[in-house]
Amino acid sequence: xxxxxxxxxxxxxxxxxxxxxxxxxxxxxxxxxxxxxxxxxxxxxxxxxxxxxxxxxxxxxxxxxxxxxxxxxxxxxxxxxxxxxxxxxxxxxxxxxxxxxxxxxxxxxxxxxxxxxxxxxxxxxxxxxxxxxxxxxxxxxxxxxxxxxxxxxxxxxxxxxxxxxxxxxxxxxxxxxxxxxxxxxxxxxxxxxxxxxxxxxxxxxxxxxxxxxxxxxxxxxxxxxxxxxxxxxxxxxxxxxxxxxxxxxxxxxxxxxxxxxxxxxxxxxxxxxxxxxxxxxxxxxxxxxxxxxxxxxxxxxxxxxxxxxxxxxxxxxxxxxxxxxxxxxxxxxxxxxxxxxxxxxxxxxxxxxxxxxxxxxxxxxxxxxxxxxxxxxxxxxxxxxxxxxxxxxxxxxxxxxxxxxxxxxxxxxxxxxxxxxxxxxxxxxxxxxxxxxxxxxxxxxxxxxxxxxxxxxxxxxxxxxxxxxxxxxxxxxxxxxxxxxxxxxxxxxxxxxxx
Amino acid sequence: xxxxxxxxxxxxxxxxxxxxxxxxxxxxxxxxxxxxxxxxxxxxxxxxxxxxxxxxxxxxxxxxxxxxxxxxxxxxxxxxxxxxxxxxxxxxxxxxxxxxxxxxxxxxxxxxxxxxxxxxxxxxxxxxxxxxxxxxxxxxxxxxxxxxxxxxxxxxxxxxxxxxxxxxxxxxxxxxxxxxxxxxxxxxxxxxxxxxxxxxxxxxxxxxxxxxxxxxxxxxxxxxxxxxxxxxxxxxxxxxxxxxxxxxxxxxxxxxxxxxxxxxxxxxxxxxxxxxxxxxxxxxxxxxxxxxxxxxxxxxxxxxxxxxxxxxxxxxxxxxxxxxxxxxxxxxxxxxxxxxxxxxxxxxxxxxxxxxxxxxxxxxxxxxxxxxxxxxxxxxxxxxxxxxxxxxxxxxxxxxxxx
Numbered sequence: 001x002x003x004x005x006x007x008x009x010x011x012x013x014x015x016x017x018x019x020x021x022x023x024x025x026x027x028x029x030x031x032x033x034x035x036x037x038x039x040x041x042x043x044x045x046x047x048x049x050x051x052x053x054x055x056x057x058x059x060x061x062x063x064x065x066x067x068x069x070x071x072x073x074x075x076x077x078x079x080x081x082x083x084x085x086x087x088x089x090x091x092x093x094x095x096x097x098x099x100x101x102x103x104x105x106x107x108x109x110x111x112x113x114x115x116x117x118x119x120x121x122x123x124x125x126x127x128x129x130x131x132x133x134x135x136x137x138x139x140x141x142x143x144x145x146x147x148x149x150x151x152x153x154x155x156x157x158x159x160x161x162x163x164x165x166x167x168x169x170x171x172x173x174x175x176x177x178x179x180x181x182x183x184x185x186x187x188x189x190x191x192x193x194x195x196x197x198x199x200x201x202x203x204x205x206x207x208x209x210x211x212x213x214x215x216x217x218x219x220x221x222x223x224x225x226x227x228x229x230x231x232x233x234x235x236x237x238x239x240x241x242x243x244x245x246x247x248x249x250x251x252x253x254x255x256x257x258x259x260x261x262x263x264x265x266x267x268x269x270x271x272x273x274x275x276x277x278x279x280x281x282x283x284x285x286x287x288x289x290x291x292x293x294x295x296x297x298x299x300x301x302x303x304x305x306x307x308x309x310x311x312x313x314x315x316x317x318x319x320x321x322x323x324x325x326x327x328x329x330x331x332x333x334x335x336x337x338x339x340x341x342x343x344x345x346x347x348x349x350x351x352x353x354x355x356x357x358x359x360x361x362x363x364x365x366x367x368x369x370x371x372x373x374x375x376x377x378x379x380x381x382x383x384x385x386x387x388x389x390x391x392x393x394x395x396x397x398x399x400x401x402x403x404x405x406x407x408x409x410x411x412x413x414x415x416x417x418x419x420x421x422x423x424x425x426x427x428x429x430x431x432x433x434x435x436x437x438x439x440x441x442x443x444x445x446x447x448x449x450x451x452x453x454x455x456x457x458x459x460x461x462x463x464x465x466x467x468x469x470x471x472x473x474x475x476x477x478x479x480x481x482x483x484x485x486x487x488x489x490x491x492x493x494x495x496x497x498x499x
Numbered sequence: 500x501x502x503x504x505x506x507x508x509x510x511x512x513x514x515x516x517x518x519x520x521x522x523x524x525x526x527x528x529x530x531x532x533x534x535x536x537x538x539x540x541x542x543x544x545x546x547x548x549x550x551x552x553x554x555x556x557x558x559x560x561x562x563x564x565x566x567x568x569x570x571x572x573x574x575x576x577x578x579x580x581x582x583x584x585x586x587x588x589x590x591x592x593x594x595x596x597x598x599x600x601x602x603x604x605x606x607x608x609x610x611x612x613x614x615x616x617x618x619x620x621x622x623x624x625x626x627x628x629x630x631x632x633x634x635x636x637x638x639x640x641x642x643x644x645x646x647x648x649x650x651x652x653x654x655x656x657x658x659x660x661x662x663x664x665x666x667x668x669x670x671x672x673x674x675x676x677x678x679x680x681x682x683x684x685x686x687x688x689x690x691x692x693x694x695x696x697x698x699x700x701x702x703x704x705x706x707x708x709x710x711x712x713x714x715x716x717x718x719x720x721x722x723x724x725x726x727x728x729x730x731x732x733x734x735x736x737x738x739x740x741x742x743x744x745x746x747x748x749x750x751x752x753x754x755x756x757x758x759x760x761x762x763x764x765x766x767x768x769x770x771x772x773x774x775x776x777x778x779x780x781x782x783x784x785x786x787x788x789x790x791x792x793x794x795x796x797x798x799x800x801x802x803x804x805x806x807x808x809x810x811x812x813x814x815x816x817x818x819x820x821x822x823x824x825x826x827x828x829x830x831x832x833x834x835x836x837x838x839x840x841x842x843x844x845x846x847x848x849x850x851x852x853x854x855x856x857x858x859x860x861x862x863x864x865x866x867x868x869x870x871x872x873x874x875x876x877x878x879x880x881x882x883x884x885x886x887x888x889x890x891x892x893x894x895x896x897x898x899x900x901x902x
Contacts, residue, residue, distance in 0.1 A: 305789065325791040335789065343785035348849050349778060357779055358790040360772045367771050390567055411790070
């Protein structure tokens with residue numbers, strides 16, 4: 001074996017319209033903890049999925065254990081000695097913990113599963129990682145942090161040479177994190193290398209030996225952890241120029257408060273708590289934060305999709321109670337959800353149906369559709385959005401992501417909203433279409449509407465927002481004016497509670 | 500794309516109009532030329548096909564502004580045409596084959612028989628299609644048909660009949676028992692809707708529970724003294740007339756009734772806010788919620804409307820057969836679901852047209868009637884029916900599977 005157990009050289013991965021990875025290099029020494037860092041969307045998960053056989057890289061080479069490899073499936077990766085703890089856990093909830101661990105490689109006796117041996121193996125494994133969980137308890141009854149630890153135990157059980165940990169501490173308490181670190185050191189002493197993905201700076205500086213930083217699908221560099229500080233990492237993660245990616249600003253935001261949110265709380269303790277902010281007329285209020293900061297949950301609550309247990313919301317100086325989407329709609333709110341496919345588009349319906357769905361009643365008399373009026377409204381609204389479609393009868397699923405997004409904006413404009421909430425408005429949209437969406441946002445502001453924009457992309461947040469509100473773990477950690485907002489500040493606030 | 504050819508929509512429409520007109524003329528001409536003892540009513544069928552092509556062409560022109568101005572032909576469009584219309588084509592092939600084996604099949608009388616037999620099935624299938632469109636199902640349809648049949652006939656027996664359900668009941672206006680029967684169904688439909696909309700129960704299990712309740716309730720009613728579970732007979736002729744009248748000796752009154760309901764449901768599905776909301780909930784329930792569609796109200800509406808249609812179907816069945824037992828309608832829901840699915844209604848929700856359901860219902864009747872006509876045993880008919888369901892759904896799935 002050479003100096004490295006794993007070398008990923010010049011890895012390139014292209015998705016339709018997006019270059020997700022562009023010549024990324026990652027070299028991991030045996031028995032070391034190698035941290036992989038970057039903003040949301042920098043390409044960390046994509047790189048790991050290439051390594052784990054979920055994606056196949058379009059260019060570059062993977063050298064593992066001294067040999068060049070092509071990894072086509074996760075099974076091949078596991079057989080080679082690469083295991084992965086995924087960011088999102090998908091346990092089989094109604095089966096015992098042990099079956100979740102040994103799935104696909106159950107100990108057998110003849111044609112039957114050897115349950116006794118499985119219990120024994122599981123107990124031994126749990127002992128090794130110092131975990132006190134009954135192997136026969138159902139996976140669904142475990143807490144999120146215990147599940148996470150079981151998942152770590154599972155990765156250990158493969159006796160891998162490399163374990164990829166994607167945000168392993170996102171649901172762990174401080175004590176549990178310490179426990180994880182103990183396991184990691186144990187693994188290290190056996191010569192197992194760890195690729196560690198996390199946003200938590202202090203954690204990274206504490207546990208890792210080397211740090212590789214990525215930005216926008218590109219390789220920034222690799223440094224020994226000893227030479228780094230939190231500020232240095234942040235600077236290297238976000239440092240980039242931002243010319244010409246956004247249309248020039250030709251409006252001045254107002255000062256009149258259109259929406260006043262006062263101390264709203266979710267019934268779930270881990271969700272948003274004590275959120276307060278003002279939205280001014282004719283401004284774009286950006287909401288920044290890391291994945292899991294509960295930004296989406298907060299705006300969905302404002303839109304009547306989730307419960308609010310305490311706090312007040314005022315629109316134009318009048319208090320209003322949001323119980324359902326219909327209330328929110330009646331008060332002039334509109335929401336473009338984060339998951340366009342899951343909760344936005346009706347793929348199998350026409351553009352026309354997709355466009356008028358939120359304002360059906362305006363184009364019907366006594367429940368009977370007024371076809372002409374309906375068609376005209378859909379057509380005009382889409383024309384104002386410059387949606388590219390052969391006809392209004394085209395199926396929504398045949399449009400590109402950018403055009404689908406335009407149809408969704410067209411949909412909400414038909415309800416005549418004053419406040420548009422855009423949750424990740426340009427996710428999965430190619431660069432050209434992004435610029436068009438930004439232009440549309442400016443046009444809407446000029447028409448006197450106000451926009452709340454959630455964005456996990458730092459340049460978008462800084463380039464588009466008039467003010468930036470940052471959330472971390474369900475709380476507002478700061479509201480920055482355009483002048484104050486820079487990437488370092490935002491990142492600091494976004495990780496304010498993270499240790 | 501290679502081998503692609505585009506022509507303007509106007510020209511495309513014109514081809515249909517010309518071919519349609521030619522066929523129509525040919526049909527009229529054949530009527531005079533051909534020997535009616537050998538080809539039976541074939542000329543009339545040719546005339547009919549010509550008329551349909553003509554109407555299609557005219558529609559293409561009048562709706563031209565909404566459609567793409569050009570029609571393209573290529574291997575891809577041909578393939579999608581085949582998968583989209585596989586069932587209609589299969590029906591066509593089946594009819595042609597049967598006609599070759601037994602030319603007597605080409606008679607207007609046969610066509611009318613098929614339409615008559617399809618009528619009540621059509622109404623029930625129209626009801627069930629709503630529940631399928633929201634990716635649900637309705638297992639209580641058949642039992643509701645039975646309930647409506649029993650309730651309506653129990654109050655509509657002739658005064659002189661020996662085994663009267665209500666011996667002392669005066670002669671009611673025929674509408675009262677019919678409305679009572681349909682309302683009874685709608686109450687159970689409301690229960691279906693409530694269980695699904697309020698408790699988010701899967702329609703499969705909610706309607707299964709309600710189905711069992713209906714059968715129990717219906718049997719209790721049927722078992723009341725003095726009837727004690729005897730088949731209800733002696734139905735009043737004015738009620739039986741609703742299902743048995745033949746206009747001009749051949750044309751059953753059930754056909755226009757079914758057509759009226761079909762048009763009404765087509766209107767509801769395509770021209771009302773309710774219909775659009777049904778498609779939206781079926782297409783993407785999450786997105787419908789986010790768009791502010793009142794999901795609760797819509798689901799309630801679906802099950803109540805469906806139960807109304809089953810009630811109508813039950814009353815018509817009772818009138819047609821002039822009698823009822825508590826086992827009436829047993830299994831009708833499965834026939835109706837099969838017809839819908841074969842007609843292209845997706846069990847995943849959101850996809851389905853009234854036109855498709857018509858073809859789905861017709862194909863089952865044609866199979867049954869046609870195979871009987873050429874003397875194939877009922878056991879083989881079942882096998883063929885099953886094979887057709889399996890193939891139709893397989894084609895349907897390949898249409899939506901994405902790689």
